[in-house]
Amino acid sequence: MLEINALTRLHIGPVNLSLADGEVIAITGPSGSGKSVLLRAIADLDPNEGSLRTQSGARADMPAPDWRRKVAYLPAESGWWADGVGEHFKQPEAVDFASLDLPPEAMGWEVTRLSSGERQRLAFLRLLEHQPEVLLLDEPTAPLDTRNTALFEARLKRCIEMGASVILVTHDPDQTRRMANRHFVLEDGQLLEVAHG
Amino acid sequence: MAEYIQLSYFDIALASVFLLLNGVLSIWLRLGVARNLAFAATRMVVQLLLVGLLLKSLFAIQSPWLTLLVALFMAGFATREIWARQERRVKGWRGLAIGGTAMGASVGVVALVALTVLVQPEPWWAPRYALPLLGMIMGNAMTGVSLSLDTLHTALKREQRAIEAQLLLGADKWQAMRPFIRQAMRAGMMPSINAMAAIGVVSLPGMMTGQILSGVDPNEAVKYQLLVMFLITGATGLAVIFATLGSARALTDDRDRLRLDHLYTSKT
Structure with a gap:
């Protein structure tokens, strides 16, 4: 569950949005319309106004790190702060690599040698370690081929079945059809719901 | 003599x-x-x-007020120099204040203790002792602070994605910045540490050489040099730590965000 009330950041908003448990909304819109800006603001990574809450409580009542563990943002390009892949995980031995077609040896890989697709899949697994209540995904399958996109979506569906709410920014109309319950377009800083027949 | x-x-x-x-x-x-x-x-x-x-x-x-005035002028010049030597600076008055305060407070305390407890000239503020001592300590602290701030600001800017990745996984701002804070503090301390290691073998420090040339017993000159090196390294270390933490604080906020909008690049 995620409730967003009067969220504003730069030219974005006020945005009002409410997601039920297990609900997926897709957000589309031209490049530069501020989709990433919106996701960053929801994750409280940039200064913004508005009141947000999940079932665990209001954003204003908890430290920002706690909020970000519950409302997890996967940026389009992931960041890595150590040399080895394993150092980026809390419990490397507990991670289900096979679900995204990665071998267990991936833990020992060097970050600099990862392909963009491997980075993206590892960044997703890393994010799931905290069992977030809400997932904010910024074009998550852009660097993935068809097969890995299918695996990614299957893994995401498992999260949704467990009750996670998802905001999915995507350029892929098929993905929107496959995954989303509702579809919004971000235009002039406002979210407009798109009716699908 | x-x-x-x-x-x-x-x-x-x-x-x-x-x-x-x-x-x-x-x-x-x-x-x-x-x-x-x-x-x-x-x-x-x-x-x-x-x-x-x-x-x-x-x-x-021999006026205490005139001595103080000269000391303040030196501190002001050093503050400006710290600011000028950074490629990326914190915006606004804080860009000057963080480096200046860290440097001024550390050097001030160390020099005061040195004059009133250690060297004890008569009077304790005698410009003949106070100003050269202050100058040596301040010069080194100034270099250390400007190096550490320049290193910190460059690292935070370059590693924005890595820092934000940690924040997004629930790290607080100090955890996320730790490697870069450490790197900045090392950069500021290194010249002093290296100077201590090489002194006497590779280089004979200017102050000691000067004293020996002017007829002071080498043993006495060495004692003065040791005192000054301890003061220099101590003050530089304190100044570097305060300045780095102050700047890291200015470039984040209480919601654990990295605020690179508080940083700007000088046009040179």
Whole structure:
């Protein structure tokens, strides 16, 4: 569950949005319309106004790190702060690599040698370690081929079945059809719901 | 002080012959440094002669307020220098205040203790002791602080994605910045640490050499040098730690966000 009330950041908003448990909304819109800006603001990574809450409580009542563990943002390009892949995980031995077609040896890989697709899949697994209540995904399958996109979506569906709410920014109309319950377009800083027949 | 040999201005003029030789070689080989060499040498002569005059009259006047005024002027100049040496700076008054306060407070405390407890000249603020001591400590702290802030700001800017990745996984701002804070503090401390390690073997420090040249017993000169090195390294370390933490704090906020919008790049 995620409730967003009067969220504003730069030219974005006020945005009002409410997601039920297990609900997926897709957000589309031209490049530069501020989709990433919106996701960053929801994750409280940039200064913004508005009141947000999940079932665990209001954003204003908890430290920002706690909020970000519950409302997890996967940026389009992931960041890595150590040399080895394993150092980026809390419990490397507990991670289900096979679900995204990665071998267990991936833990020992060097970050600099990862392909963009491997980075993206590892960044997703890393994010799931905290069992977030809400997932904010910024074009998550852009660097993935068809097969890995299918695996990614299957893994995401498992999260949704467990009750996670998802905001999915995507350029892929098929993905929107496959995954989303509702579809919004971000235009002039406002979210407009798109009716699908 | 019996062995002290006084130099005449003629001796000094003669010493500059080697510099002139450099200039001639530079013109002949078209190295293009002759103009810089001449300008810097002239500037040095004027600055040092003026400082000599200033110190001489300060020592003669023996006024605590005038000594304090000179000390504050030095601190102001060092603060500006710290600011000028950073490629990326914190915006607004804090860009000057963080480095200046960290440097000023650390140097101030260390110099006060040195004068009132250790060296104990009579009176304790005697400009003959206070100003050279302050100058040596401040010069090193200034270099350390500017190095550490420059390193920190560059690292935070370059590693924005890595820092935000940690924040997004629930790290607080201090955890996320830790490697870069450590890197900045090391950069600021390294010159002092290296100087201590090489001293006496590779380099003979200028102050000690000066004392020996003016006839002081080498053992006494060594004692003074040790004292000064401890003060320098201590003050530089404190200044570097305070400045780095202060700047890291200014570039984040209470919601654990990285605020690179508080940073700007100087146009040089």
